[in-house]
Amino acid sequence: MSMVLRHGMVWDGLASEPIPADLLLDDGVISGVYGVGKAPGGALEVALDGAFVVPGLVDSHVHLVWSGGPDPVRVVDSEGEQLTVVRAVANARAQLDSGVTMVRDLGSNWDIAVTVARAIDRGIVDGPTVVAAGRTVIMTGGHDPFWGIFSDGADAVTRAVRQQVSIGAGVLKTAATGGVYGQSEGEEIGQSELSYAELAVLAKEAHRFGKRVAAHALGTEGIRNAVRAGVDTIEHGVFLTEEIVEAMRTQGTVLCPTLATYRALAEGPEVPAYAAEKARTVVTAHRESFAMALDAGVPVIAGTDAGAPHIGHPSLVAELEMLHDYGLPLLDALRAGTSRAATALDRVGGVIQPGAPADLLIVEDDPFQSLANLRRVWGVVRRGTPVSALRNRVRHG
Ligand SMILES: [Zn+2]
Known part of the structure; x- marks a missing residue:
């Protein structure tokens, strides 16, 4: 028609x-x-x-299963699989109504985002195009263990990539370092997780199947490992160095800084204390790392971590505003949420x-x-x- x-x-x-x-x-x-x-x-x-x-706008980092309340991990625990599916469908719809017509979902319990992507593709429900990782490939006990496939060593990493490819994941997500929010103990921001050798196997195997790789990375050593291993996007990217941003620019590694989420964790009400405390240690470094990446000419895309504490569905415009406030020219901010994002996601659009x-x-x-x-x-x-x-x-x- x-x-x-x-x-x-x-x-x-x-x-x-x-x-x-x-x-x-x-x-x-x-x-x-x-x-x-x-x-x-x-x-x-x-x-x-x-x-x-x-x-149509592109949010390059969301979690459709998460509520955007102060402690979404606990909500998933209490609601269970079936209600979480319904919540994810509703979140997808809310994104679409705001003008976000594509999202990249970088982690969901029970591979729910892969199912939601399929339901939208088949026209069963309305929503944006979802480029979904489903479960993530992480070390045993690593960042976001509740949706991780524990994978230690080259064989386990290879198997996990093939598993996600076989269920129809659109992208592979891994954790190169610990994180701020998710579990109260057992991970540290600066601690590297999957090793360089494991990340290199992961990237090579994913690329063999035409899938891109997003790496959660906010400690220097882990970011360096991920960039050197050939991942496609660095998520968060706190504690960058001049040497790393130069390597990113040369290789075309894209930065998805998710600026708003750490400020929300640091300042929002009722965020679990362990996460708020960690977040306060990264906000300033995050801003400095972002400035360093901009100066070096690293390509930047906009992702919100929507669903994470106090980052609702949708939140993309607030992230675009923060990117602009932190020095990204307005035209580049608009591109970071449209054409540049679609290109980074290897999709036609934007x-x-x-x-x-x-x-x-x-x-x-x-x-x-x-x-x-x-x-x-x-x-x-x-x-x-x-x-x-x-x-x-x-x-x-
Ligand atoms: Zn995330």
Whole structure:
């Protein structure tokens, strides 16, 4: 079914500013970008009257199973598998309604995000495209053990990668260091976890199957191991060094800094004490590491850790604002949440071009004036189909 969006201010995900244009969507794909008044007629006609159209947003780090309350691990424990599935579906829907049309889910109990990804692909429920890791590949007892596959040594790591590939995971997630939130004892931020040799096996095996690798890493030694092993994205990236950011720039290793989550852990109410205390030790270093990566020209994408303590579904615009506050130019912040993210996830999307998926966010005011304008949703289109708000604005032609 075709749909024409007339007279939008269209930003294509790449250019330095929006331009006035009509868009023609056919069978879930953008089939044409025209000057205003130039698009042919469609079965459905939408008058945008100068509203701003941007590619559907991409949040490159979420956990759909998590609630975004002060202690989501405990919520999963108390709710159990079935209710957690329903919660994940609802979180996916909330992301979509805000204009996030793609998420990368980097860890879920019982591989739930892989199931949610499949349900959305099959049209059983509405949601964003989910690039899901499912369970993560970690050392015995390592970071986020509740959804980890304990894998020690090359054989175990190889088996875990193949297991996730076989169930349909879209990306592999590992932990190169300990973390801040998840378990009250048994892990430290600066402690490296899977070794360089294990990470190298993991990356090679994942890449053999065309899957990218995301590494949780916020200690210098572990980050160095992960970058050298050839992972594709570094998640969090606290305690970077000049030598590491130079290696990342040279290799094209992408940084997904998740800036807001550690501040939320440090400052939010009712966060478990062990996590709040650890978070307070990283907030300043996180800012300095991010600045170092920016200066070096490391590619940056936007991920929120949505679902983690006090990071709800959705939270992407707040992360974009924080990236910008911390020195990322506004245009680069917009790209970090659209075109650059889709490229890093190895997916077609995050752009408004003929042939791209018809995933769009329409907002009333110019996001180049203020990123906050991305919160004023006029409508959302996913795969050519109007979502919620826009449904009421469509006229059948
Ligand atoms: Zn995470």
